[in-house]
Amino acid sequence: MLENLFASRIDIKTKSRLVGLFPDNNFADNISFGGGCPDEQLFPxxxxxxxxxxxxxxxxxxxxxxxxxxxxxxxxxxxxxxxxxxxxxxxxxxxxxxxxxxxxxxxxxxxxxxxxxxxxxxxxxxxxxxxxxxxxxxxxxxxxxxxxxxxxxxxxxxxxxxxxxxxxxxxxxxxxxxxxxxxxxxxxxxxxxxxxxxxxxxxxxxxxxxxxxxxxxxxxxxxxxxxxxxxxxxxxxxxxxxxxxxxxxxxxxxxxxxxxxxxxxxxxxxxxxxxxxxxxxxxxxNDLDQHIEDLKDLYRAKLDTMYRALKQNLPAGTKVSHPEGGFFFWIELDPEIDTTSLLWKQSVPDQHLIYVPSESFYPNRDIKNGMRVNFTGSTIKQINDGCRRLRAVIDSAEISLPELSLAI
Ligand SMILES: Cc1ncc(COP(=O)(O)O)c(C=O)c1O
The missing domain is CATH 3.40.640.10 (Type I PLP-dependent aspartate aminotransferase-like (Major domain))
Structure with a gap:
């Protein structure tokens, strides 16, 4: 009712990019490749x-x-x-x-x-x-x-x-x-x-x-x-x-x-x-640099594990980045796949897996076939399991592709 009093720059029609980014994933075996979280075991x-x-x-x-x-x-x-x-x-x-x-x-x-x-x-x-x-x-x-x-x-x-x-x-x-x-x-x-x-x-x-x-x-x-x-x-x-x-x-x-x-x-x-x-x-x-070295040792192992697991599990020809550091991999799927709908309809309900769909990272939210996956916040076991689940999610999307194209 008071919306007409908001400053003109407040866009009430467009959802904030930061709200509702992650669906609830309250399953006992949930895995999140979503947020850019550090491994909390290593907080000093x-x-x-x-x-x-x-x-x-x-x-x-x-x-x-x-x-x-x-x-x-x-x-x-x-x-x-x-x-x-x-x-x-x-x-x-x-x-x-x-x-x-x-x-x-x-x-x-x-x-x-x-x-x-x-x-x-x-x-x-x-x-x-x-x-x-x-x-x-x-x-x-x-x-x-x-x-x-x-x-x-x-x-x-x-x-x-x-x-x-x-x-x-x-x-x-x-x-x-x-x-x-x-x-x-x-x-x-x-x-x-x-x-x-x-x-x-x-x-x-x-x-x-x-x-x-x-x-x-x-x-x-x-x-x-x-x-x-x-x-x-x-x-x-x-x-x-x-x-x-x-x-x-x-x-x-x-x-x-x-x-x-x-x-x-x-x-x-x-x-x-x-x-x-x-x-x-x-x-x-304390020695902050030594702490960073400890983080790097753990995160290096996680990065290498996720790279191997993605290569093993993603369909041949899928584009995946190969970072030398940081927190994330970027995956590009078949242009017809919409990773936002895949996240909410298949990945979370069926596989209990979260990632961040690509549309959030583009000013016009118009590129739908990519995803960001984080490796620092998961254990090595979760990384391996999560990549297998990702394979199942992508397979399910590919199976429904012809149907999707028909619907278009
Ligand atoms: C590229 C980049 N910049 C800035 C931030 C904000 O971080 P913080 O405000 O926690 O320092 C983040 C957090 O994920 C980030 O990835």
Missing amino acids: AKELTAAYQDAVCRQMNHAFQYHDIKGPERLREYLAARAQAKMGISKVTADDVMLTAGGQQGIELVAKLFIGKGDAMAVEAPSYVGALAAFDAYEPTYYQIGMENDGVNIDQFESILKKHPEIKLFYTVPDFHNPTGVTMSLKKRERLVELANKYDFVILEDTPYRDLRYHGQDLPSIKSFDTEGRVIFLSSFSKILTPAFRLGWLVASPEIKEQLTNLKLAEDLEVPYIPSATVDSYIAN
């Missing part, structure tokens, strides 16, 4: 509890007070040093680092800063569903750039830029892309910055999976090639430590960081003290 619960106690005890009552928008200085110094050592970004100081409520808030703030109704932005197609949900709210005109095995199709991007020089923002997940798992080549990273300088746009480089490489060599970040302060480097503690503290961080040029900070002030006033001080204390008293 004991060390984080000690860090929480340390964070509170250092300040006692003051710990529960309002704090400032910057967050702990020592944590930002650590992240500045990490950005230089591991991301190849030169001359970063604690003042260049901004803490955010997860990487998700970083994306949302960048959308708010750069996108107004109808403004042109480019995204990889497919792209991270949560980023599209954040962008959707600011009503961009999307330009979609296809993905290749070594990252975004840069030639296609340049021809789109020639036709649409009004594009102001490009969002990319260059390392172990969500959802495809692909990593952008070094050459493309350099070329992207050249394009940004030439066609005057900003790049949001979103890297929550960057530290989780299980095979191959690390590559420098896109930000490391930035000559004009056009690249915003965004990362998060969610996948390498815990998502529960909602702590992300970004490195941006002073003019961009100042505006993002103003927007964050208006959104939530501060970086919550207790989560940020807990992470600060954890890092000061």
Whole structure:
């Protein structure tokens, strides 16, 4: 009844990309290849509890007070040093680092800063569903750039830029892309910055999976090639430590960081003290890099298991990505298969298996024959069992294909 009072940008007719993404799967033998969940067995619960106690005890009552928008200085110094050592970004100081409520808030703030109704932005197609949900709210005109095995199709991007020089923002997940798992080549990273300088746009480089490489060599970040302060480097503690503290961080040029900070002030006033001080204390008293190595050992085994199991179980000719890190594989099925209806009608009720259908990852939700499968949140046994179930799901879809075509 009050809908006519909502802001005009609120689209009540279109379902949010993030709501109802996963059907209930309450069966005793359920398997979820759905969300991008870390393996909770490896959360360092004991060390984080000690860090929480340390964070509170250092300040006692003051710990529960309002704090400032910057967050702990020592944590930002650590992240500045990490950005230089591991991301190849030169001359970063604690003042260049901004803490955010997860990487998700970083994306949302960048959308708010750069996108107004109808403004042109480019995204990889497919792209991270949560980023599209954040962008959707600011009503961009999307330009979609296809993905290749070594990252975004840069030639296609340049021809789109020639036709649409009004594009102001490009969002990319260059390392172990969500959802495809692909990593952008070094050459493309350099070329992207050249394009940004030439066609005057900003790049949001979103890297929550960057530290989780299980095979191959690390590559420098896109930000490391930035000559004009056009690249915003965004990362998060969610996948390498815990998502529960909602702590992300970004490195941006002073003019961009100042505006993002103003927007964050208006959104939530501060970086919550207790989560940020807990992470600060954890890092000061533990070896985060060793923890990441432990994660990598486990996730490497899971990735290799899932790759083998997918190859064994998927019908010949099915396209499946082969990531070197991160959390996801991407599968492309026969163009006539609709993976959304397959999920709700067959995969969950018959096989008790969840995956994420491809339509969520496209601005227009129009590509239906793909799926993202996560391997980090399942056990090795669940990965093997789940891939066998996936085979049964796909077989059932293929059996009903002629019927489907007739119905069309
Ligand atoms: C590519 C990408 N960016 C950002 C996020 C948001 O993560 P968080 O807000 O937990 O840091 C995710 C979470 O899955 C992601 O996959």
